[in-house]
Amino acid sequence: MVLVTSSTISLAISTSIISLFTLVLFLSGYVLQQKSVRGIQAAISPATQTLLTSWPYAVPGGSPAGAYAIVNQRKDTFSFPKVVVENDGTGGRRGGGVGEGGESSSNEGLNTGQYDQGDRYGQKHKQAYLQMISRPSASGICSSLLFFKTLTSQSEIQTDKVFLYPKSWNQNSPTRSIAEALKILKQHQDEYDIIIHDIDMTDPNYRFPSNTKLLRKASHKLIHYEKIFYTRSPGVLLDSAKLNKLFFSQPPQFSPSPSFSYSPFSSWKKRAQSNGNSQTDVWVPTRLSTANADLPYAILVTTERSSSGGISIRSHVPTPSVKQSLIVPAVSKFPVKEGSEMHPAYVFFEKNKNQMQDMENVYYQEWKKQVQDICRGIDIND
Numbered sequence: 001m002v003l004v005t006s007s008t009i010s011l012a013i014s015t016s017i018i019s020l021f022t023l024v025l026f027l028s029g030y031v032l033q034q035k036s037v038r039g040i041q042a043a044i045s046p047a048t049q050t051l052l053t054s055w056p057y058a059v060p061g062g063s064p065a066g067a068y069a070i071v072n073q074r075k076d077t078f079s080f081p082k083v084v085v086e087n088d089g090t091g092g093r094r095g096g097g098v099g100e101g102g103e104s105s106s107n108e109g110l111n112t113g114q115y116d117q118g119d120r121y122g123q124k125h126k127q128a129y130l131q132m133i134s135r136p137s138a139s140g141i142c143s144s145l146l147f148f149k150t151l152t153s154q155s156e157i158q159t160d161k162v163f164l165y166p167k168s169w170n171q172n173s174p175t176r177s178i179a180e181a182l183k184i185l186k187q188h189q190d191e192y193d194i195i196i197h198d199i200d201m202t203d204p205n206y207r208f209p210s211n212t213k214l215l216r217k218a219s220h221k222l223i224h225y226e227k228i229f230y231t232r233s234p235g236v237l238l239d240s241a242k243l244n245k246l247f248f249s250q251p252p253q254f255s256p257s258p259s260f261s262y263s264p265f266s267s268w269k270k271r272a273q274s275n276g277n278s279q280t281d282v283w284v285p286t287r288l289s290t291a292n293a294d295l296p297y298a299i300l301v302t303t304e305r306s307s308s309g310g311i312s313i314r315s316h317v318p319t320p321s322v323k324q325s326l327i328v329p330a331v332s333k334f335p336v337k338e339g340s341e342m343h344p345a346y347v348f349f350e351k352n353k354n355q356m357q358d359m360e361n362v363y364y365q366e367w368k369k370q371v372q373d374i375c376r377g378i379d380i381n382d
Contacts, residue, residue, distance in 0.1 A: 121221045122195040125160045127247070128222070130230040132164035134214040137382055138177035141165070142375035143234035143367070145185050145192075149374065152192045154240035157248075160195055160225070164218050166209065167198040177379050184375055197221050211295045212288065230299045231327065235348035236367035242345035246326055251283040251302060251316050282326075283316035297348055298327050330361045 129151060131144035148161045163185065173179035189196055199218045201209065215230075222228060229247045237243065283300055300316045318327055328344045347363040371380055 121197065123160060123224055124193075125158055126225060127227040128160035128162050128195075128225050128229070129247075130162045130164070130222075130228050131233050132211055132214055132218075132230070133233065134164075134166060134209040134211045136169075136174035136178050137234070138175065138181040138375070138378050139371065139380035139382055140233045141178070141181035141185055142371045142378060142380060143236070145181075145188060145194075146367075146370055146374055147231075147233065147235070147237050148192045148194050149188070150237040151240055154237075155244055156241075157244045159247075161193060162195045162197065162222070164197050164199055164214055166214065167200045168202070170198055175382075177382065180378050181375055184378075188374075208293075210293045212292055215295065226302070228299075228301045230295060231346055232295070232297045232348045234367070234371075235346055236363055236370070237346050238363075239343070239345040242326060242343075246282060246318070246322065246345065247300070249282050251300065251314065252281050252285070282319055282322050284319055286315055286317045288315050297323070297329070298346075330363050 129148075131147055133140040133144065144163055148163070151159075151161060165182070169178060169182065173182070185194070186196065188194070197218055199214055199221075201214065201217060203217070227247075231243075286296070286299075288295065288299070296317045298318050300318075302314055302316070323329075325342065326345045328342065328347055330347050330349050347367075349364060349367070368380065372378075
């Protein structure tokens with residue numbers, strides 16, 4: 001028989017307590033160590049993660065649409081104010097660029113000519129006007145057709161005209177009006193030189209349609225453009241010359257870091273160069289995410305080449321002054337000075353509480369007349 005003394009019991013209890021605290025301290029230290037390691041990794045390599053690591057298509061030298069497919073830290077992101085695509089080893093983009101100084105805001109020299117890399121999803125030029133419809137809307141399709149028709153008849157600048165819509169509408173059209181509108185659009189495809197892309201949206205991540213998701217899925221068909229200008233549909237183009245000038249206006253310049261890289265969490269505002277024309281800038285950099293249901297009313301995506309051969313991809317939205325004067329909603333949200341007249345380039349319509357006000361607007365009445373003329377017999381009151 002073993003006698004258990006009080007000293008033995010005390011020793012056992014003390015040993016147990018010490019062992020328990022030692023284990024707790026070890027686990028706490030391990031957890032803190034792992035957090036520190038992850039923090040250091042995130043701090044030293046955000047720019048590397050931002051490069052096109054998840055881009056499923058070959059991007060020769062970079063392109064505006066390449067930014068659309070960037071996946072940054074498991075969050076779908078379209079583009080940052082400055083995203084760099086490294087040279088692919090083939091000497092960069094073949095066929096030349098727009099110029100290191102950016103595009104001129106005048107019309108001189110803006111004829112882009114034919115793209116010398118052959119047909120790439122029907123591409124002919126280096127710049128493109130873009131329209132898209134992700135949700136069933138016959139009026140949106142017909143409005144895009146009217147937009148392209150007006151560009152063809154009024155614009156002196158040669159650009160591609162691209163239209164995107166969900167591929168499922170080919171076999172299972174949401175409505176008869178949608179099917180008829182698409183048919184009319186395709187009938188005028190050659191007449192107005194429209195490039196039509198039906199996009200496969202059969203993906204569990206895209207259960208709810210949106211223009212942001214449609215554009216992301218279509219990015220591989222747009223990767224070779226140097227400049228893309230999207231405007232929201234439905235809308236009416238009133239002055240193509242003004243819209244072209246806005247398209248080719250030079251966005252604000254940025255001073256690249258020595259490595260010409262970009263962290264998605266850094267402030268792009270601190271790197272903006274003062275070029276003395278801040279009062280006349282019409283574009284500001286922005287970030288676009290698929291988390292948003294819709295795109296801004298207008299977007300410009302551009303590329304720039306560095307002296308080292310890298311290419312930066314930037315997305316921009318118009319400044320507030322542009323929304324008050326050039327690309328405006330049918331029902332203005334800004335006060336108009338008494339006696340002043342507006343001469344916008346493009347007016348877009350919003351399907352919201354202001355829709356009834358839109359229908360009473362003079363721009364809407366003109367748009368409706370032209371759309372009904374180009375899409376005869378189709379109900380556009382959707």
